[in-house]
Amino acid sequence: MAAKPLRADAERSVRAILDAAQRVLSENPTASMEQIAEAAGVARTTVHRRFANREALLRAMGLWAWQRIKEAIEAARPMTAPPMVALHQATANVLAVKDSWTFALDNADATDPETEAVRAEVAALRDNAFAGARDAGIFAPDADLAWLARVYIALISESVHGQDEAGDPDVLATRVLDTLLHGFGPRT
Amino acid sequence: MAAKPLRADAERSVRAILDAAQRVLSENPTASMEQIAEAAGVARTTVHRRFANREALLRAMGLWAWQRIKEAIEAARPMTAPPMVALHQATANVLAVKDSWTFALDNADATDPETEAVRAEVAALRDNAFAGARDAGIFAPDADLAWLARVYIALISESVHGQDEAGDPDVLATRVLDTLLHGFGPRT
DNA sequence: GGGGACTGCATCATCAATGTAGCAAGAAAA
DNA sequence: TTTTCTTGCTACATTGATGATGCAGTCCCC
16 A cells, blocks of 8 residues: 655645544445545545545545554553453553544455455454463353454444443443453352 | 335335345445345336335335334243243344344434334333343343443344354354353353 | 645536336236 | 226436546645
8 A cells, every 4th residue: 555655745635534534434424525525624636636436445444444453452562461451451442443433444345455464463463362361261261262252342342332421441441351251140 | 104005016015125125235335226126126116106215215124124123022022931031032033133134223214203112112121121130130230231231232233243154043142141141251 | 946746626527326207007906 | 897006117307426637826845
């Protein structure tokens, strides 16, 4: 992707368009390019200059958002920090990103190899962390890690749905992990 | 809604259109009315005769799907059967409906009073069942029922995502409830 | 400061989707 | 059987999104 080093103002335009697209499309997924341009504070033709068509814009959004997810996980030092600490930190970081890139993350183009590469890295980090946590006794030894990962992601998605909630990432992360570990049954 | 009793063939058309719309739109949410008509095996003008515009079609889909959810829950006799049995049965029934109406359920028009009425009934049944289950000792006495309900719905949605899985509703329901109750931590 | 990159604006062309209308043929209901 | 409803088809009008182009003014960077 990073083929041509853009000039500073062009870079700014791209960022503004991506931000606006996330904002507008999460409200109305069928919004026109013109509405996105308006929200970004640029002319419609500028959007077309940077992104040949809607598909290209969607692709760029997905790639951008998934890269930020990857950064969020890596910032938690999942390979070196103690498992439970890393788990909490990564969850909190991811929640912060997910909160404002839900649309892009959920609608990333699954046929774009670049985006898929990043997603694969994220998946590897995640699976690795879960396997380590299981070995550390945090999860049950016979836990279904594939189902566990899906539940984990679902809990994160659900956590950022509630627009009414305060949304302190640390509080939300605590709740996610508590639910993931213990569920809602009576605790003996 | 049931204002005019439709003739048998018209009724059949409406059903075919709703089915086709669910099928086509879940693949491509921006599909045209023409694509839906084609999938339904009717002419485009027939779709327009039954549904003035896209919005009306979406509204009808949402209402229809939520009514089926309500039936699925009531069929489990949540007020009379033992809590755990009702919970399992309702979950399995809902999974079956959700599996083939995800799009309609997720995109139901929140501003349509008819649909909202059905959703409210469903929410009441659900909340009631959860409160009963908590009183019966199935859930912890201090469980956050609002968060519990959201997690429950998220688990159901996640369960029908996996297209590769076999998808026996009873198996899936068991997994949903097991996860909901115990999570993935080590069991003492 | 100067050359090149970038933007806003105005314009134009095209296309797909939408929505309406009328009519002849067929299906359902009485 | 007769009446009424429903459908497919064809035709047409309209609208909105899309995408391309050119140019004058502005901003970056060397």
